[in-house]
Amino acid sequence: MQKAEQEFLKDLDKKLWSAADKLRNNLDAAVYKHVVLGLIFLKYVSDAFDERRDELREHFRNEDHDFYIPQDDMSDEEYEALIEEELEVRDYYIAKNVFWVPPLARWETLKQNNKLSNGDIIELPEGEKYEFKNVARLIDDANGAIEKENPKLKNILDRTYSQKQLPPEKLGELIDLFSDANFNAKEYKGKPLSINSKDILGHVYEYFLGEFALAEGKKGGQYYTPKSIVKLMVQMLKPFEGRVYDPAMGSGGFFVQSEEFIEEYGGKIGQISVYGQESNPTTxxxxxxxxxxxxxDFDFGKQPADSFTNDQHPDLRADYVMANPPFNVKDWWNEKLADDPRWEYGTPPEGNANFAWLQHMLYHLSPNGSLALLLANGSMSSQTSGEGEIRKNLLEADLVECMVALPGQLFTNTQIPACIWFLTKNKTNGTKTPDGKGKGDRSGKVLFIDAREKGYMKDRVLRDFKPEEIKDIAETLTNWQKGSEDYEDIPGYCKSATLDEIRKNDYVLTPGRYVGAPETEDDGIPFSEKIEKLTARLKTQFEESEALETRIKENLAGLGYEL
Structure with missing residues (x-):
């Protein structure tokens, strides 16, 4: 994306969020989220429909196009009426994977009629009429009409606007806000833009997801993984073709980044098929x-469901699996899971789901598949309740490929330090890569990356990765996988360790144990001299501390207090 496009999107994001947030009043962010995101989706499907409609209108008038409609001896009025009639043929839209939007649900209908009074009539094409009650009911009925015409969206759109008790004028102002936003901008500050309305709306949707996660705090963070972490995992895993699966998908961030990754490598989104599962119905x-x-195109199962007790994809064997499940979940266990075939490397403890998630993902991995999983740091070293034995079994099976220690303060919903596990079913050479060159043989080796010093504080609470840091970490893994000359162990940052080295560390996978301390520049001062100076300084500081303590005691005694 060009700099002008990045600046345009950043400016648009802030303007829209600021304006939408002002309209929230006392409505809870968790409720308001669905109000706003539902309207953005309605705007998207309507814009996509209008874009196809405008394209068809041009085709109908173009003598060189297959869809050309000759005017012959018709009057201009008759010809226009014929074209308008043809524009209402549903198949023209479905053939291009564009959702068919019935007249009631088109954004123009919402824009022009959101301030009507109860009982007013909205005139629709072909003589249809709709009796207006209130704007919330209009949105509910619009969503219902879209679902009816598009089976893929059945039970997905929000039809509870009437129950949210948002003042009608506020809903109307939100519709006006998204109506006035420049989603069709062709230039920004005199520079041309090459992004269309659909791409802009997709970006805005993702931005609002992140902002709502921040607004909701811990609860909101449960369904949203920070974009930079998702991007890092995707850039390292490189899901460029085949089946991609996320058993704790939240709002689908891994799939969005996979799409962007594929486009970055010159591919098409059709190269992957997406499978996901999520237990929260609204998420x-x-x-x-x-x-x-x-x-x-996606398959999220027939319904929202728990991945452990109601697996929606029991026969799936994915080429790539990615997830950020909730850390250290205690209440996940069910008695029917006792002899589950997924626990090939050991039954996970009933009080912690970390290794249940990991083995669930491994179970759904194809023979040449790879996975990336965010877990709490404890998973790298815990010996309790059999976790150490499971980790040992995974290593002895040569499934662990890379471990990444992350810096703190990355998440909105937890301060628990996190790490990324990368596992693969096949470490021998021949595994495909986006550039077609394949990976080298990594049998019996594990790459450790200590990224705890990476990132910057984007505000007082949250840390983020810089794009160049994401690139550097991803390239470290890629170069190691290929056996490239560009890879080398860097003290304090990365280390390629053998299974024998890991055995000597009792199968603990904390990167700090392997990468060691970073090299320091030799300043020419002998070590003994440095120690002598530091000792003298420490002695002085102890003496000053003792003198200060004496003065404090004397002052307190003068006030009638004693320590």
């Missing part, structure tokens, strides 16, 4: 809308 719908906005 499940958010993810489905997120995919629909981007034209990604």
């Amino acid at each position: 499940w719908r958010l993810a489905a809308m997120n995919m629909a906005i981007r034209g990604i």
Whole structure:
């Protein structure tokens, strides 16, 4: 994306969020989220429909196009009426994977009629009429009409606007806000833009997801993984073709980044098929809308469901699996899981789901597949309740490929330090890569990366990665996988360790144990001299501390207090 486009999107994001947030009043962010994101989705499907409609209008008038409609001896009025009639043929839209939007649900209908009074009549094409009650009911009925015409969206759109008790004028102002936003901008500050309305709306949808996660705090963070972490995992895993699966998908961030990764490498989103699962019904719908906005074909199962007790994809063997499940979940266990075939490397403890998630993902991995999983740091070293034995079994099976220690303060919902596990079913050479060159043989080796010093504080609370840091970490893994001369162990940052080295560390996978301390520049001062100076300084500081303590005691005694 060009700099002008990045600046345009950043400016648009801030303007829209600021304006939308002002309209929130006392409505809870968790409720308001669905109000706003539902409207963005409605705007998206309507814009995509209008874009196809304008394209068809041009085709109908173009003598060189297959869809050309000759005017012959018709009057201009008759010809225009014929074209308008032809524009209402549903198949023209479905053939291009564009959702068919019935007249009631078109954005223009909402824009022109959101301030009507109860009982007013909205005139629709072909003599249809709609009796207006209030704007919330209009949105509910619009969503219902879209679902009816597009089976892929059944039970996905929000039809509860009437129950949210948002003042009608506020809903109307939100519709006006998204109506006035420049989603069709062709230039920004005199520079040309090459992004269309659909791409802009997709970006805005993702931005709002992140902002709502911040607004909701811990609760909101449960369904949203910070974009930079998702991007890092995707850039390292490189899901460029085949089946991609996320058993704890939240709002679908990994799938969105996979799409962007594929486009970055010159591929097409059709090269992957997307499978996901999510237990929260409202988040499940958010993810489905997120995919629909981007034209990604998806299978999220028949319903929202728990991945452990109601696996929606029991026969799936994916080429890539990525997830950020909730850390250290205690209440996940069910008695029917006792002899589950997924626990090939050991039954996970009933009080912690970390290794249940990991083995669930391994179970769904194809023979040449790879996975990336965010877990709490404790998973790298814990010996309790059999976790150490599971980790040992995974290593002895040569499944662990790379471990990354992350810096703190990356998440909105937890301060628990996190790490990324990368596992693969096949470490021998021949595994495909986007550049077609394949990977080298990594049998019996594990790459450790200590990224705890990476990132910057984007505000007083949250840390983020810089794009160049994401690139550097991803390239470190890629170069190691290929056996490239560009890879080398760097003290304090990365180390390629053998299984024998890991055995000597009792199968603990904390990168700090292997990468060691960073090299320091030799300043020419002998070590003994440095120690002598430091000792003298420390002695002085102890003496000053003792004198200060004496003065404090004397002052307190003068006030009638004693320590």
